[in-house]
Amino acid sequence: MIAIEEHWQLPEVAAEVRALPEQRGDASVMFDEIDDNAERLADLGDARIAWMDDQGVDIQILSLTPPGTQPLDPAPARLLSRRANDIVAEVIRRHPARLRAFATLPMADPEAAVAELERTAGLGFVGAMLYGRTGPTPLDDPRYNELWATAEALRQTIFIHPQIPAGTVRRAAYSGFDPLTDLGLATFAWGWHVETALAALRLIVRGTFDRHPGLQIVLGHWGELLPFWTGRADSLSAIAGLDRKVSDYIRSNVYLTCSGMLDPALLRHAVAVTTPDRLLFSTDYPFQRPSRAEIGAFLAEFPTDEARELFATGNARALFGIS
Template identity: 40%
Template sequence: MKLIGIEEHFLTKEVSSAWRAIGLEARDPSVAYHGGQMERRLLDLADERLALMDESELDVQVLSLTTPALHDLAPESVELAQRVNDAIAAAVVRHPTRFQALATLPVALPDEAAEELERCVRTLGFKGTMLCGRVGDRNLEDPAFAPIFQSAEALGAPVLLHPRTPDKAVRTAYYSGFAPMVDASFATYGLGWHYDAGIQFIRLVLSGTFDRLPGLQVILGHWGELVLFYAERLAAMDRVSELAHPVAHYLRNNLYVTASGMFLPHYMERAASIVGTDCLLFSTDFPYQYRHGRDARLFLDNCGLDEPATAAFAFANWMRLTGA
């Protein structure tokens, strides 16, 4: 059975240099996570990556620029995004049966980002895009970012909402008071990243984004970034939200959920009960969640779904979503 991982990351030396040039590591501790072996694996788009894919029996990686992508870069990000996307398009051409791609966008410049998304989908054959939460002090439902989401809906291109580090004021209030490394991990991969990504999706819902753009499809990693586990509480807002539909409607009609290497059948069962098995997507969150051996394939073989639903999870839902 074909196995497609839809949240598999890369980095380029140029992007890493651009982060360092603006001192981003001082504001976003996750930048420091991209060193050593992790950096080597992120930078590699050839032999080592393919070998690790073979080891885990993953047939296809859908490549996306790792967090925080270009969200903190402004004027220079347009040409930088173009160069990144052209480089990834070349990697896909070299390995067309192994790689697909999500567009890297200059999100601080939404009109240009919308144009780049269209170029990536129509000209380069990319499958969608990935956004990493807040841009400066603006959340993604800010009207300024409407051109990106309008373009995504018009193109039929899904938007993966990836975690990024919460704002410093939030980290200080909720994720500080321990040793520096504990504070950083608590605010990022321990918990903060995932609340942040889930909140971005709920803000899109509450702002009426999906009422205005009913065809827009969003993907959340890590089995829904905590959102699905509080679906019943979110539904309580129906009496005050003044949306066109109950919150449950948007969870079922505008949201896909992916594993991100969290190979936990009971999490998948919860996700399926909310969004349906036709909206489950496979991913390993390479290289962050990478484990040696056949973990990816073993999870697929033992996930508890029947054969048609397993095939949908493994590859068919992604192919239907992206028209592949």
């Protein structure tokens, strides 16, 4: 079992994000402090591996928890991205059979982001985890063209993770309730997923995958709503001058992971709109913690042994080069 969306946190990053002005910060960092999340996020050793053993997970692919370093100014983003990557590289060196990682990139400095992707690829990282915006700048902005070209050339997969909507959007669409309900509506209940789907859709419409057909991205939560709306999204293709339908790019350039949402109905839809070789397992640790029994019951829902094996391990081995 290879779980690909498993988080950790660097306290210095969380502190820098919390110190930002409200309009630039990310209130979802408060989820790090719920229950024992902070303790679990900080642990990259024996306790984490013991939990993996209890779940039946053989390998976790680690990623810095949201929002990474993307809200930060260029200088702290460069410093803390490199520090986070160096820490996790050493952890993987100590546990080579159990852990891998997505890199953290200083997206506020596009040239530095490219350089860090190159460096971490050389350290054995399997790709990078990004968010849909850096300040007001979306991932499809031309300033990131070299990053996408480098990711394709190095076969570094890019995981696009949910991110809280911009402040103006939060106030217009996700406010009017008590503060906690506002936050939940803007994050795990809805806003996170719409934002991520939009980031991926913008990359498709921008022609990113026409220019870089070998580029692969991952979307969590069964595709962040996008696979459920392909019939409508396909109508963009002709308008945007794309070579193919949006749904074709999803089947050729996008992998979907479950993010601990072990719902057979979502599985059936994902198989219907993509193929079994596009699906990946993850638990979204520590925010979701399915038990070994729950994981086993979900795996029993797969239509064939081959599809089950691809989801649990085969697709991740092939995509990330895990021998």
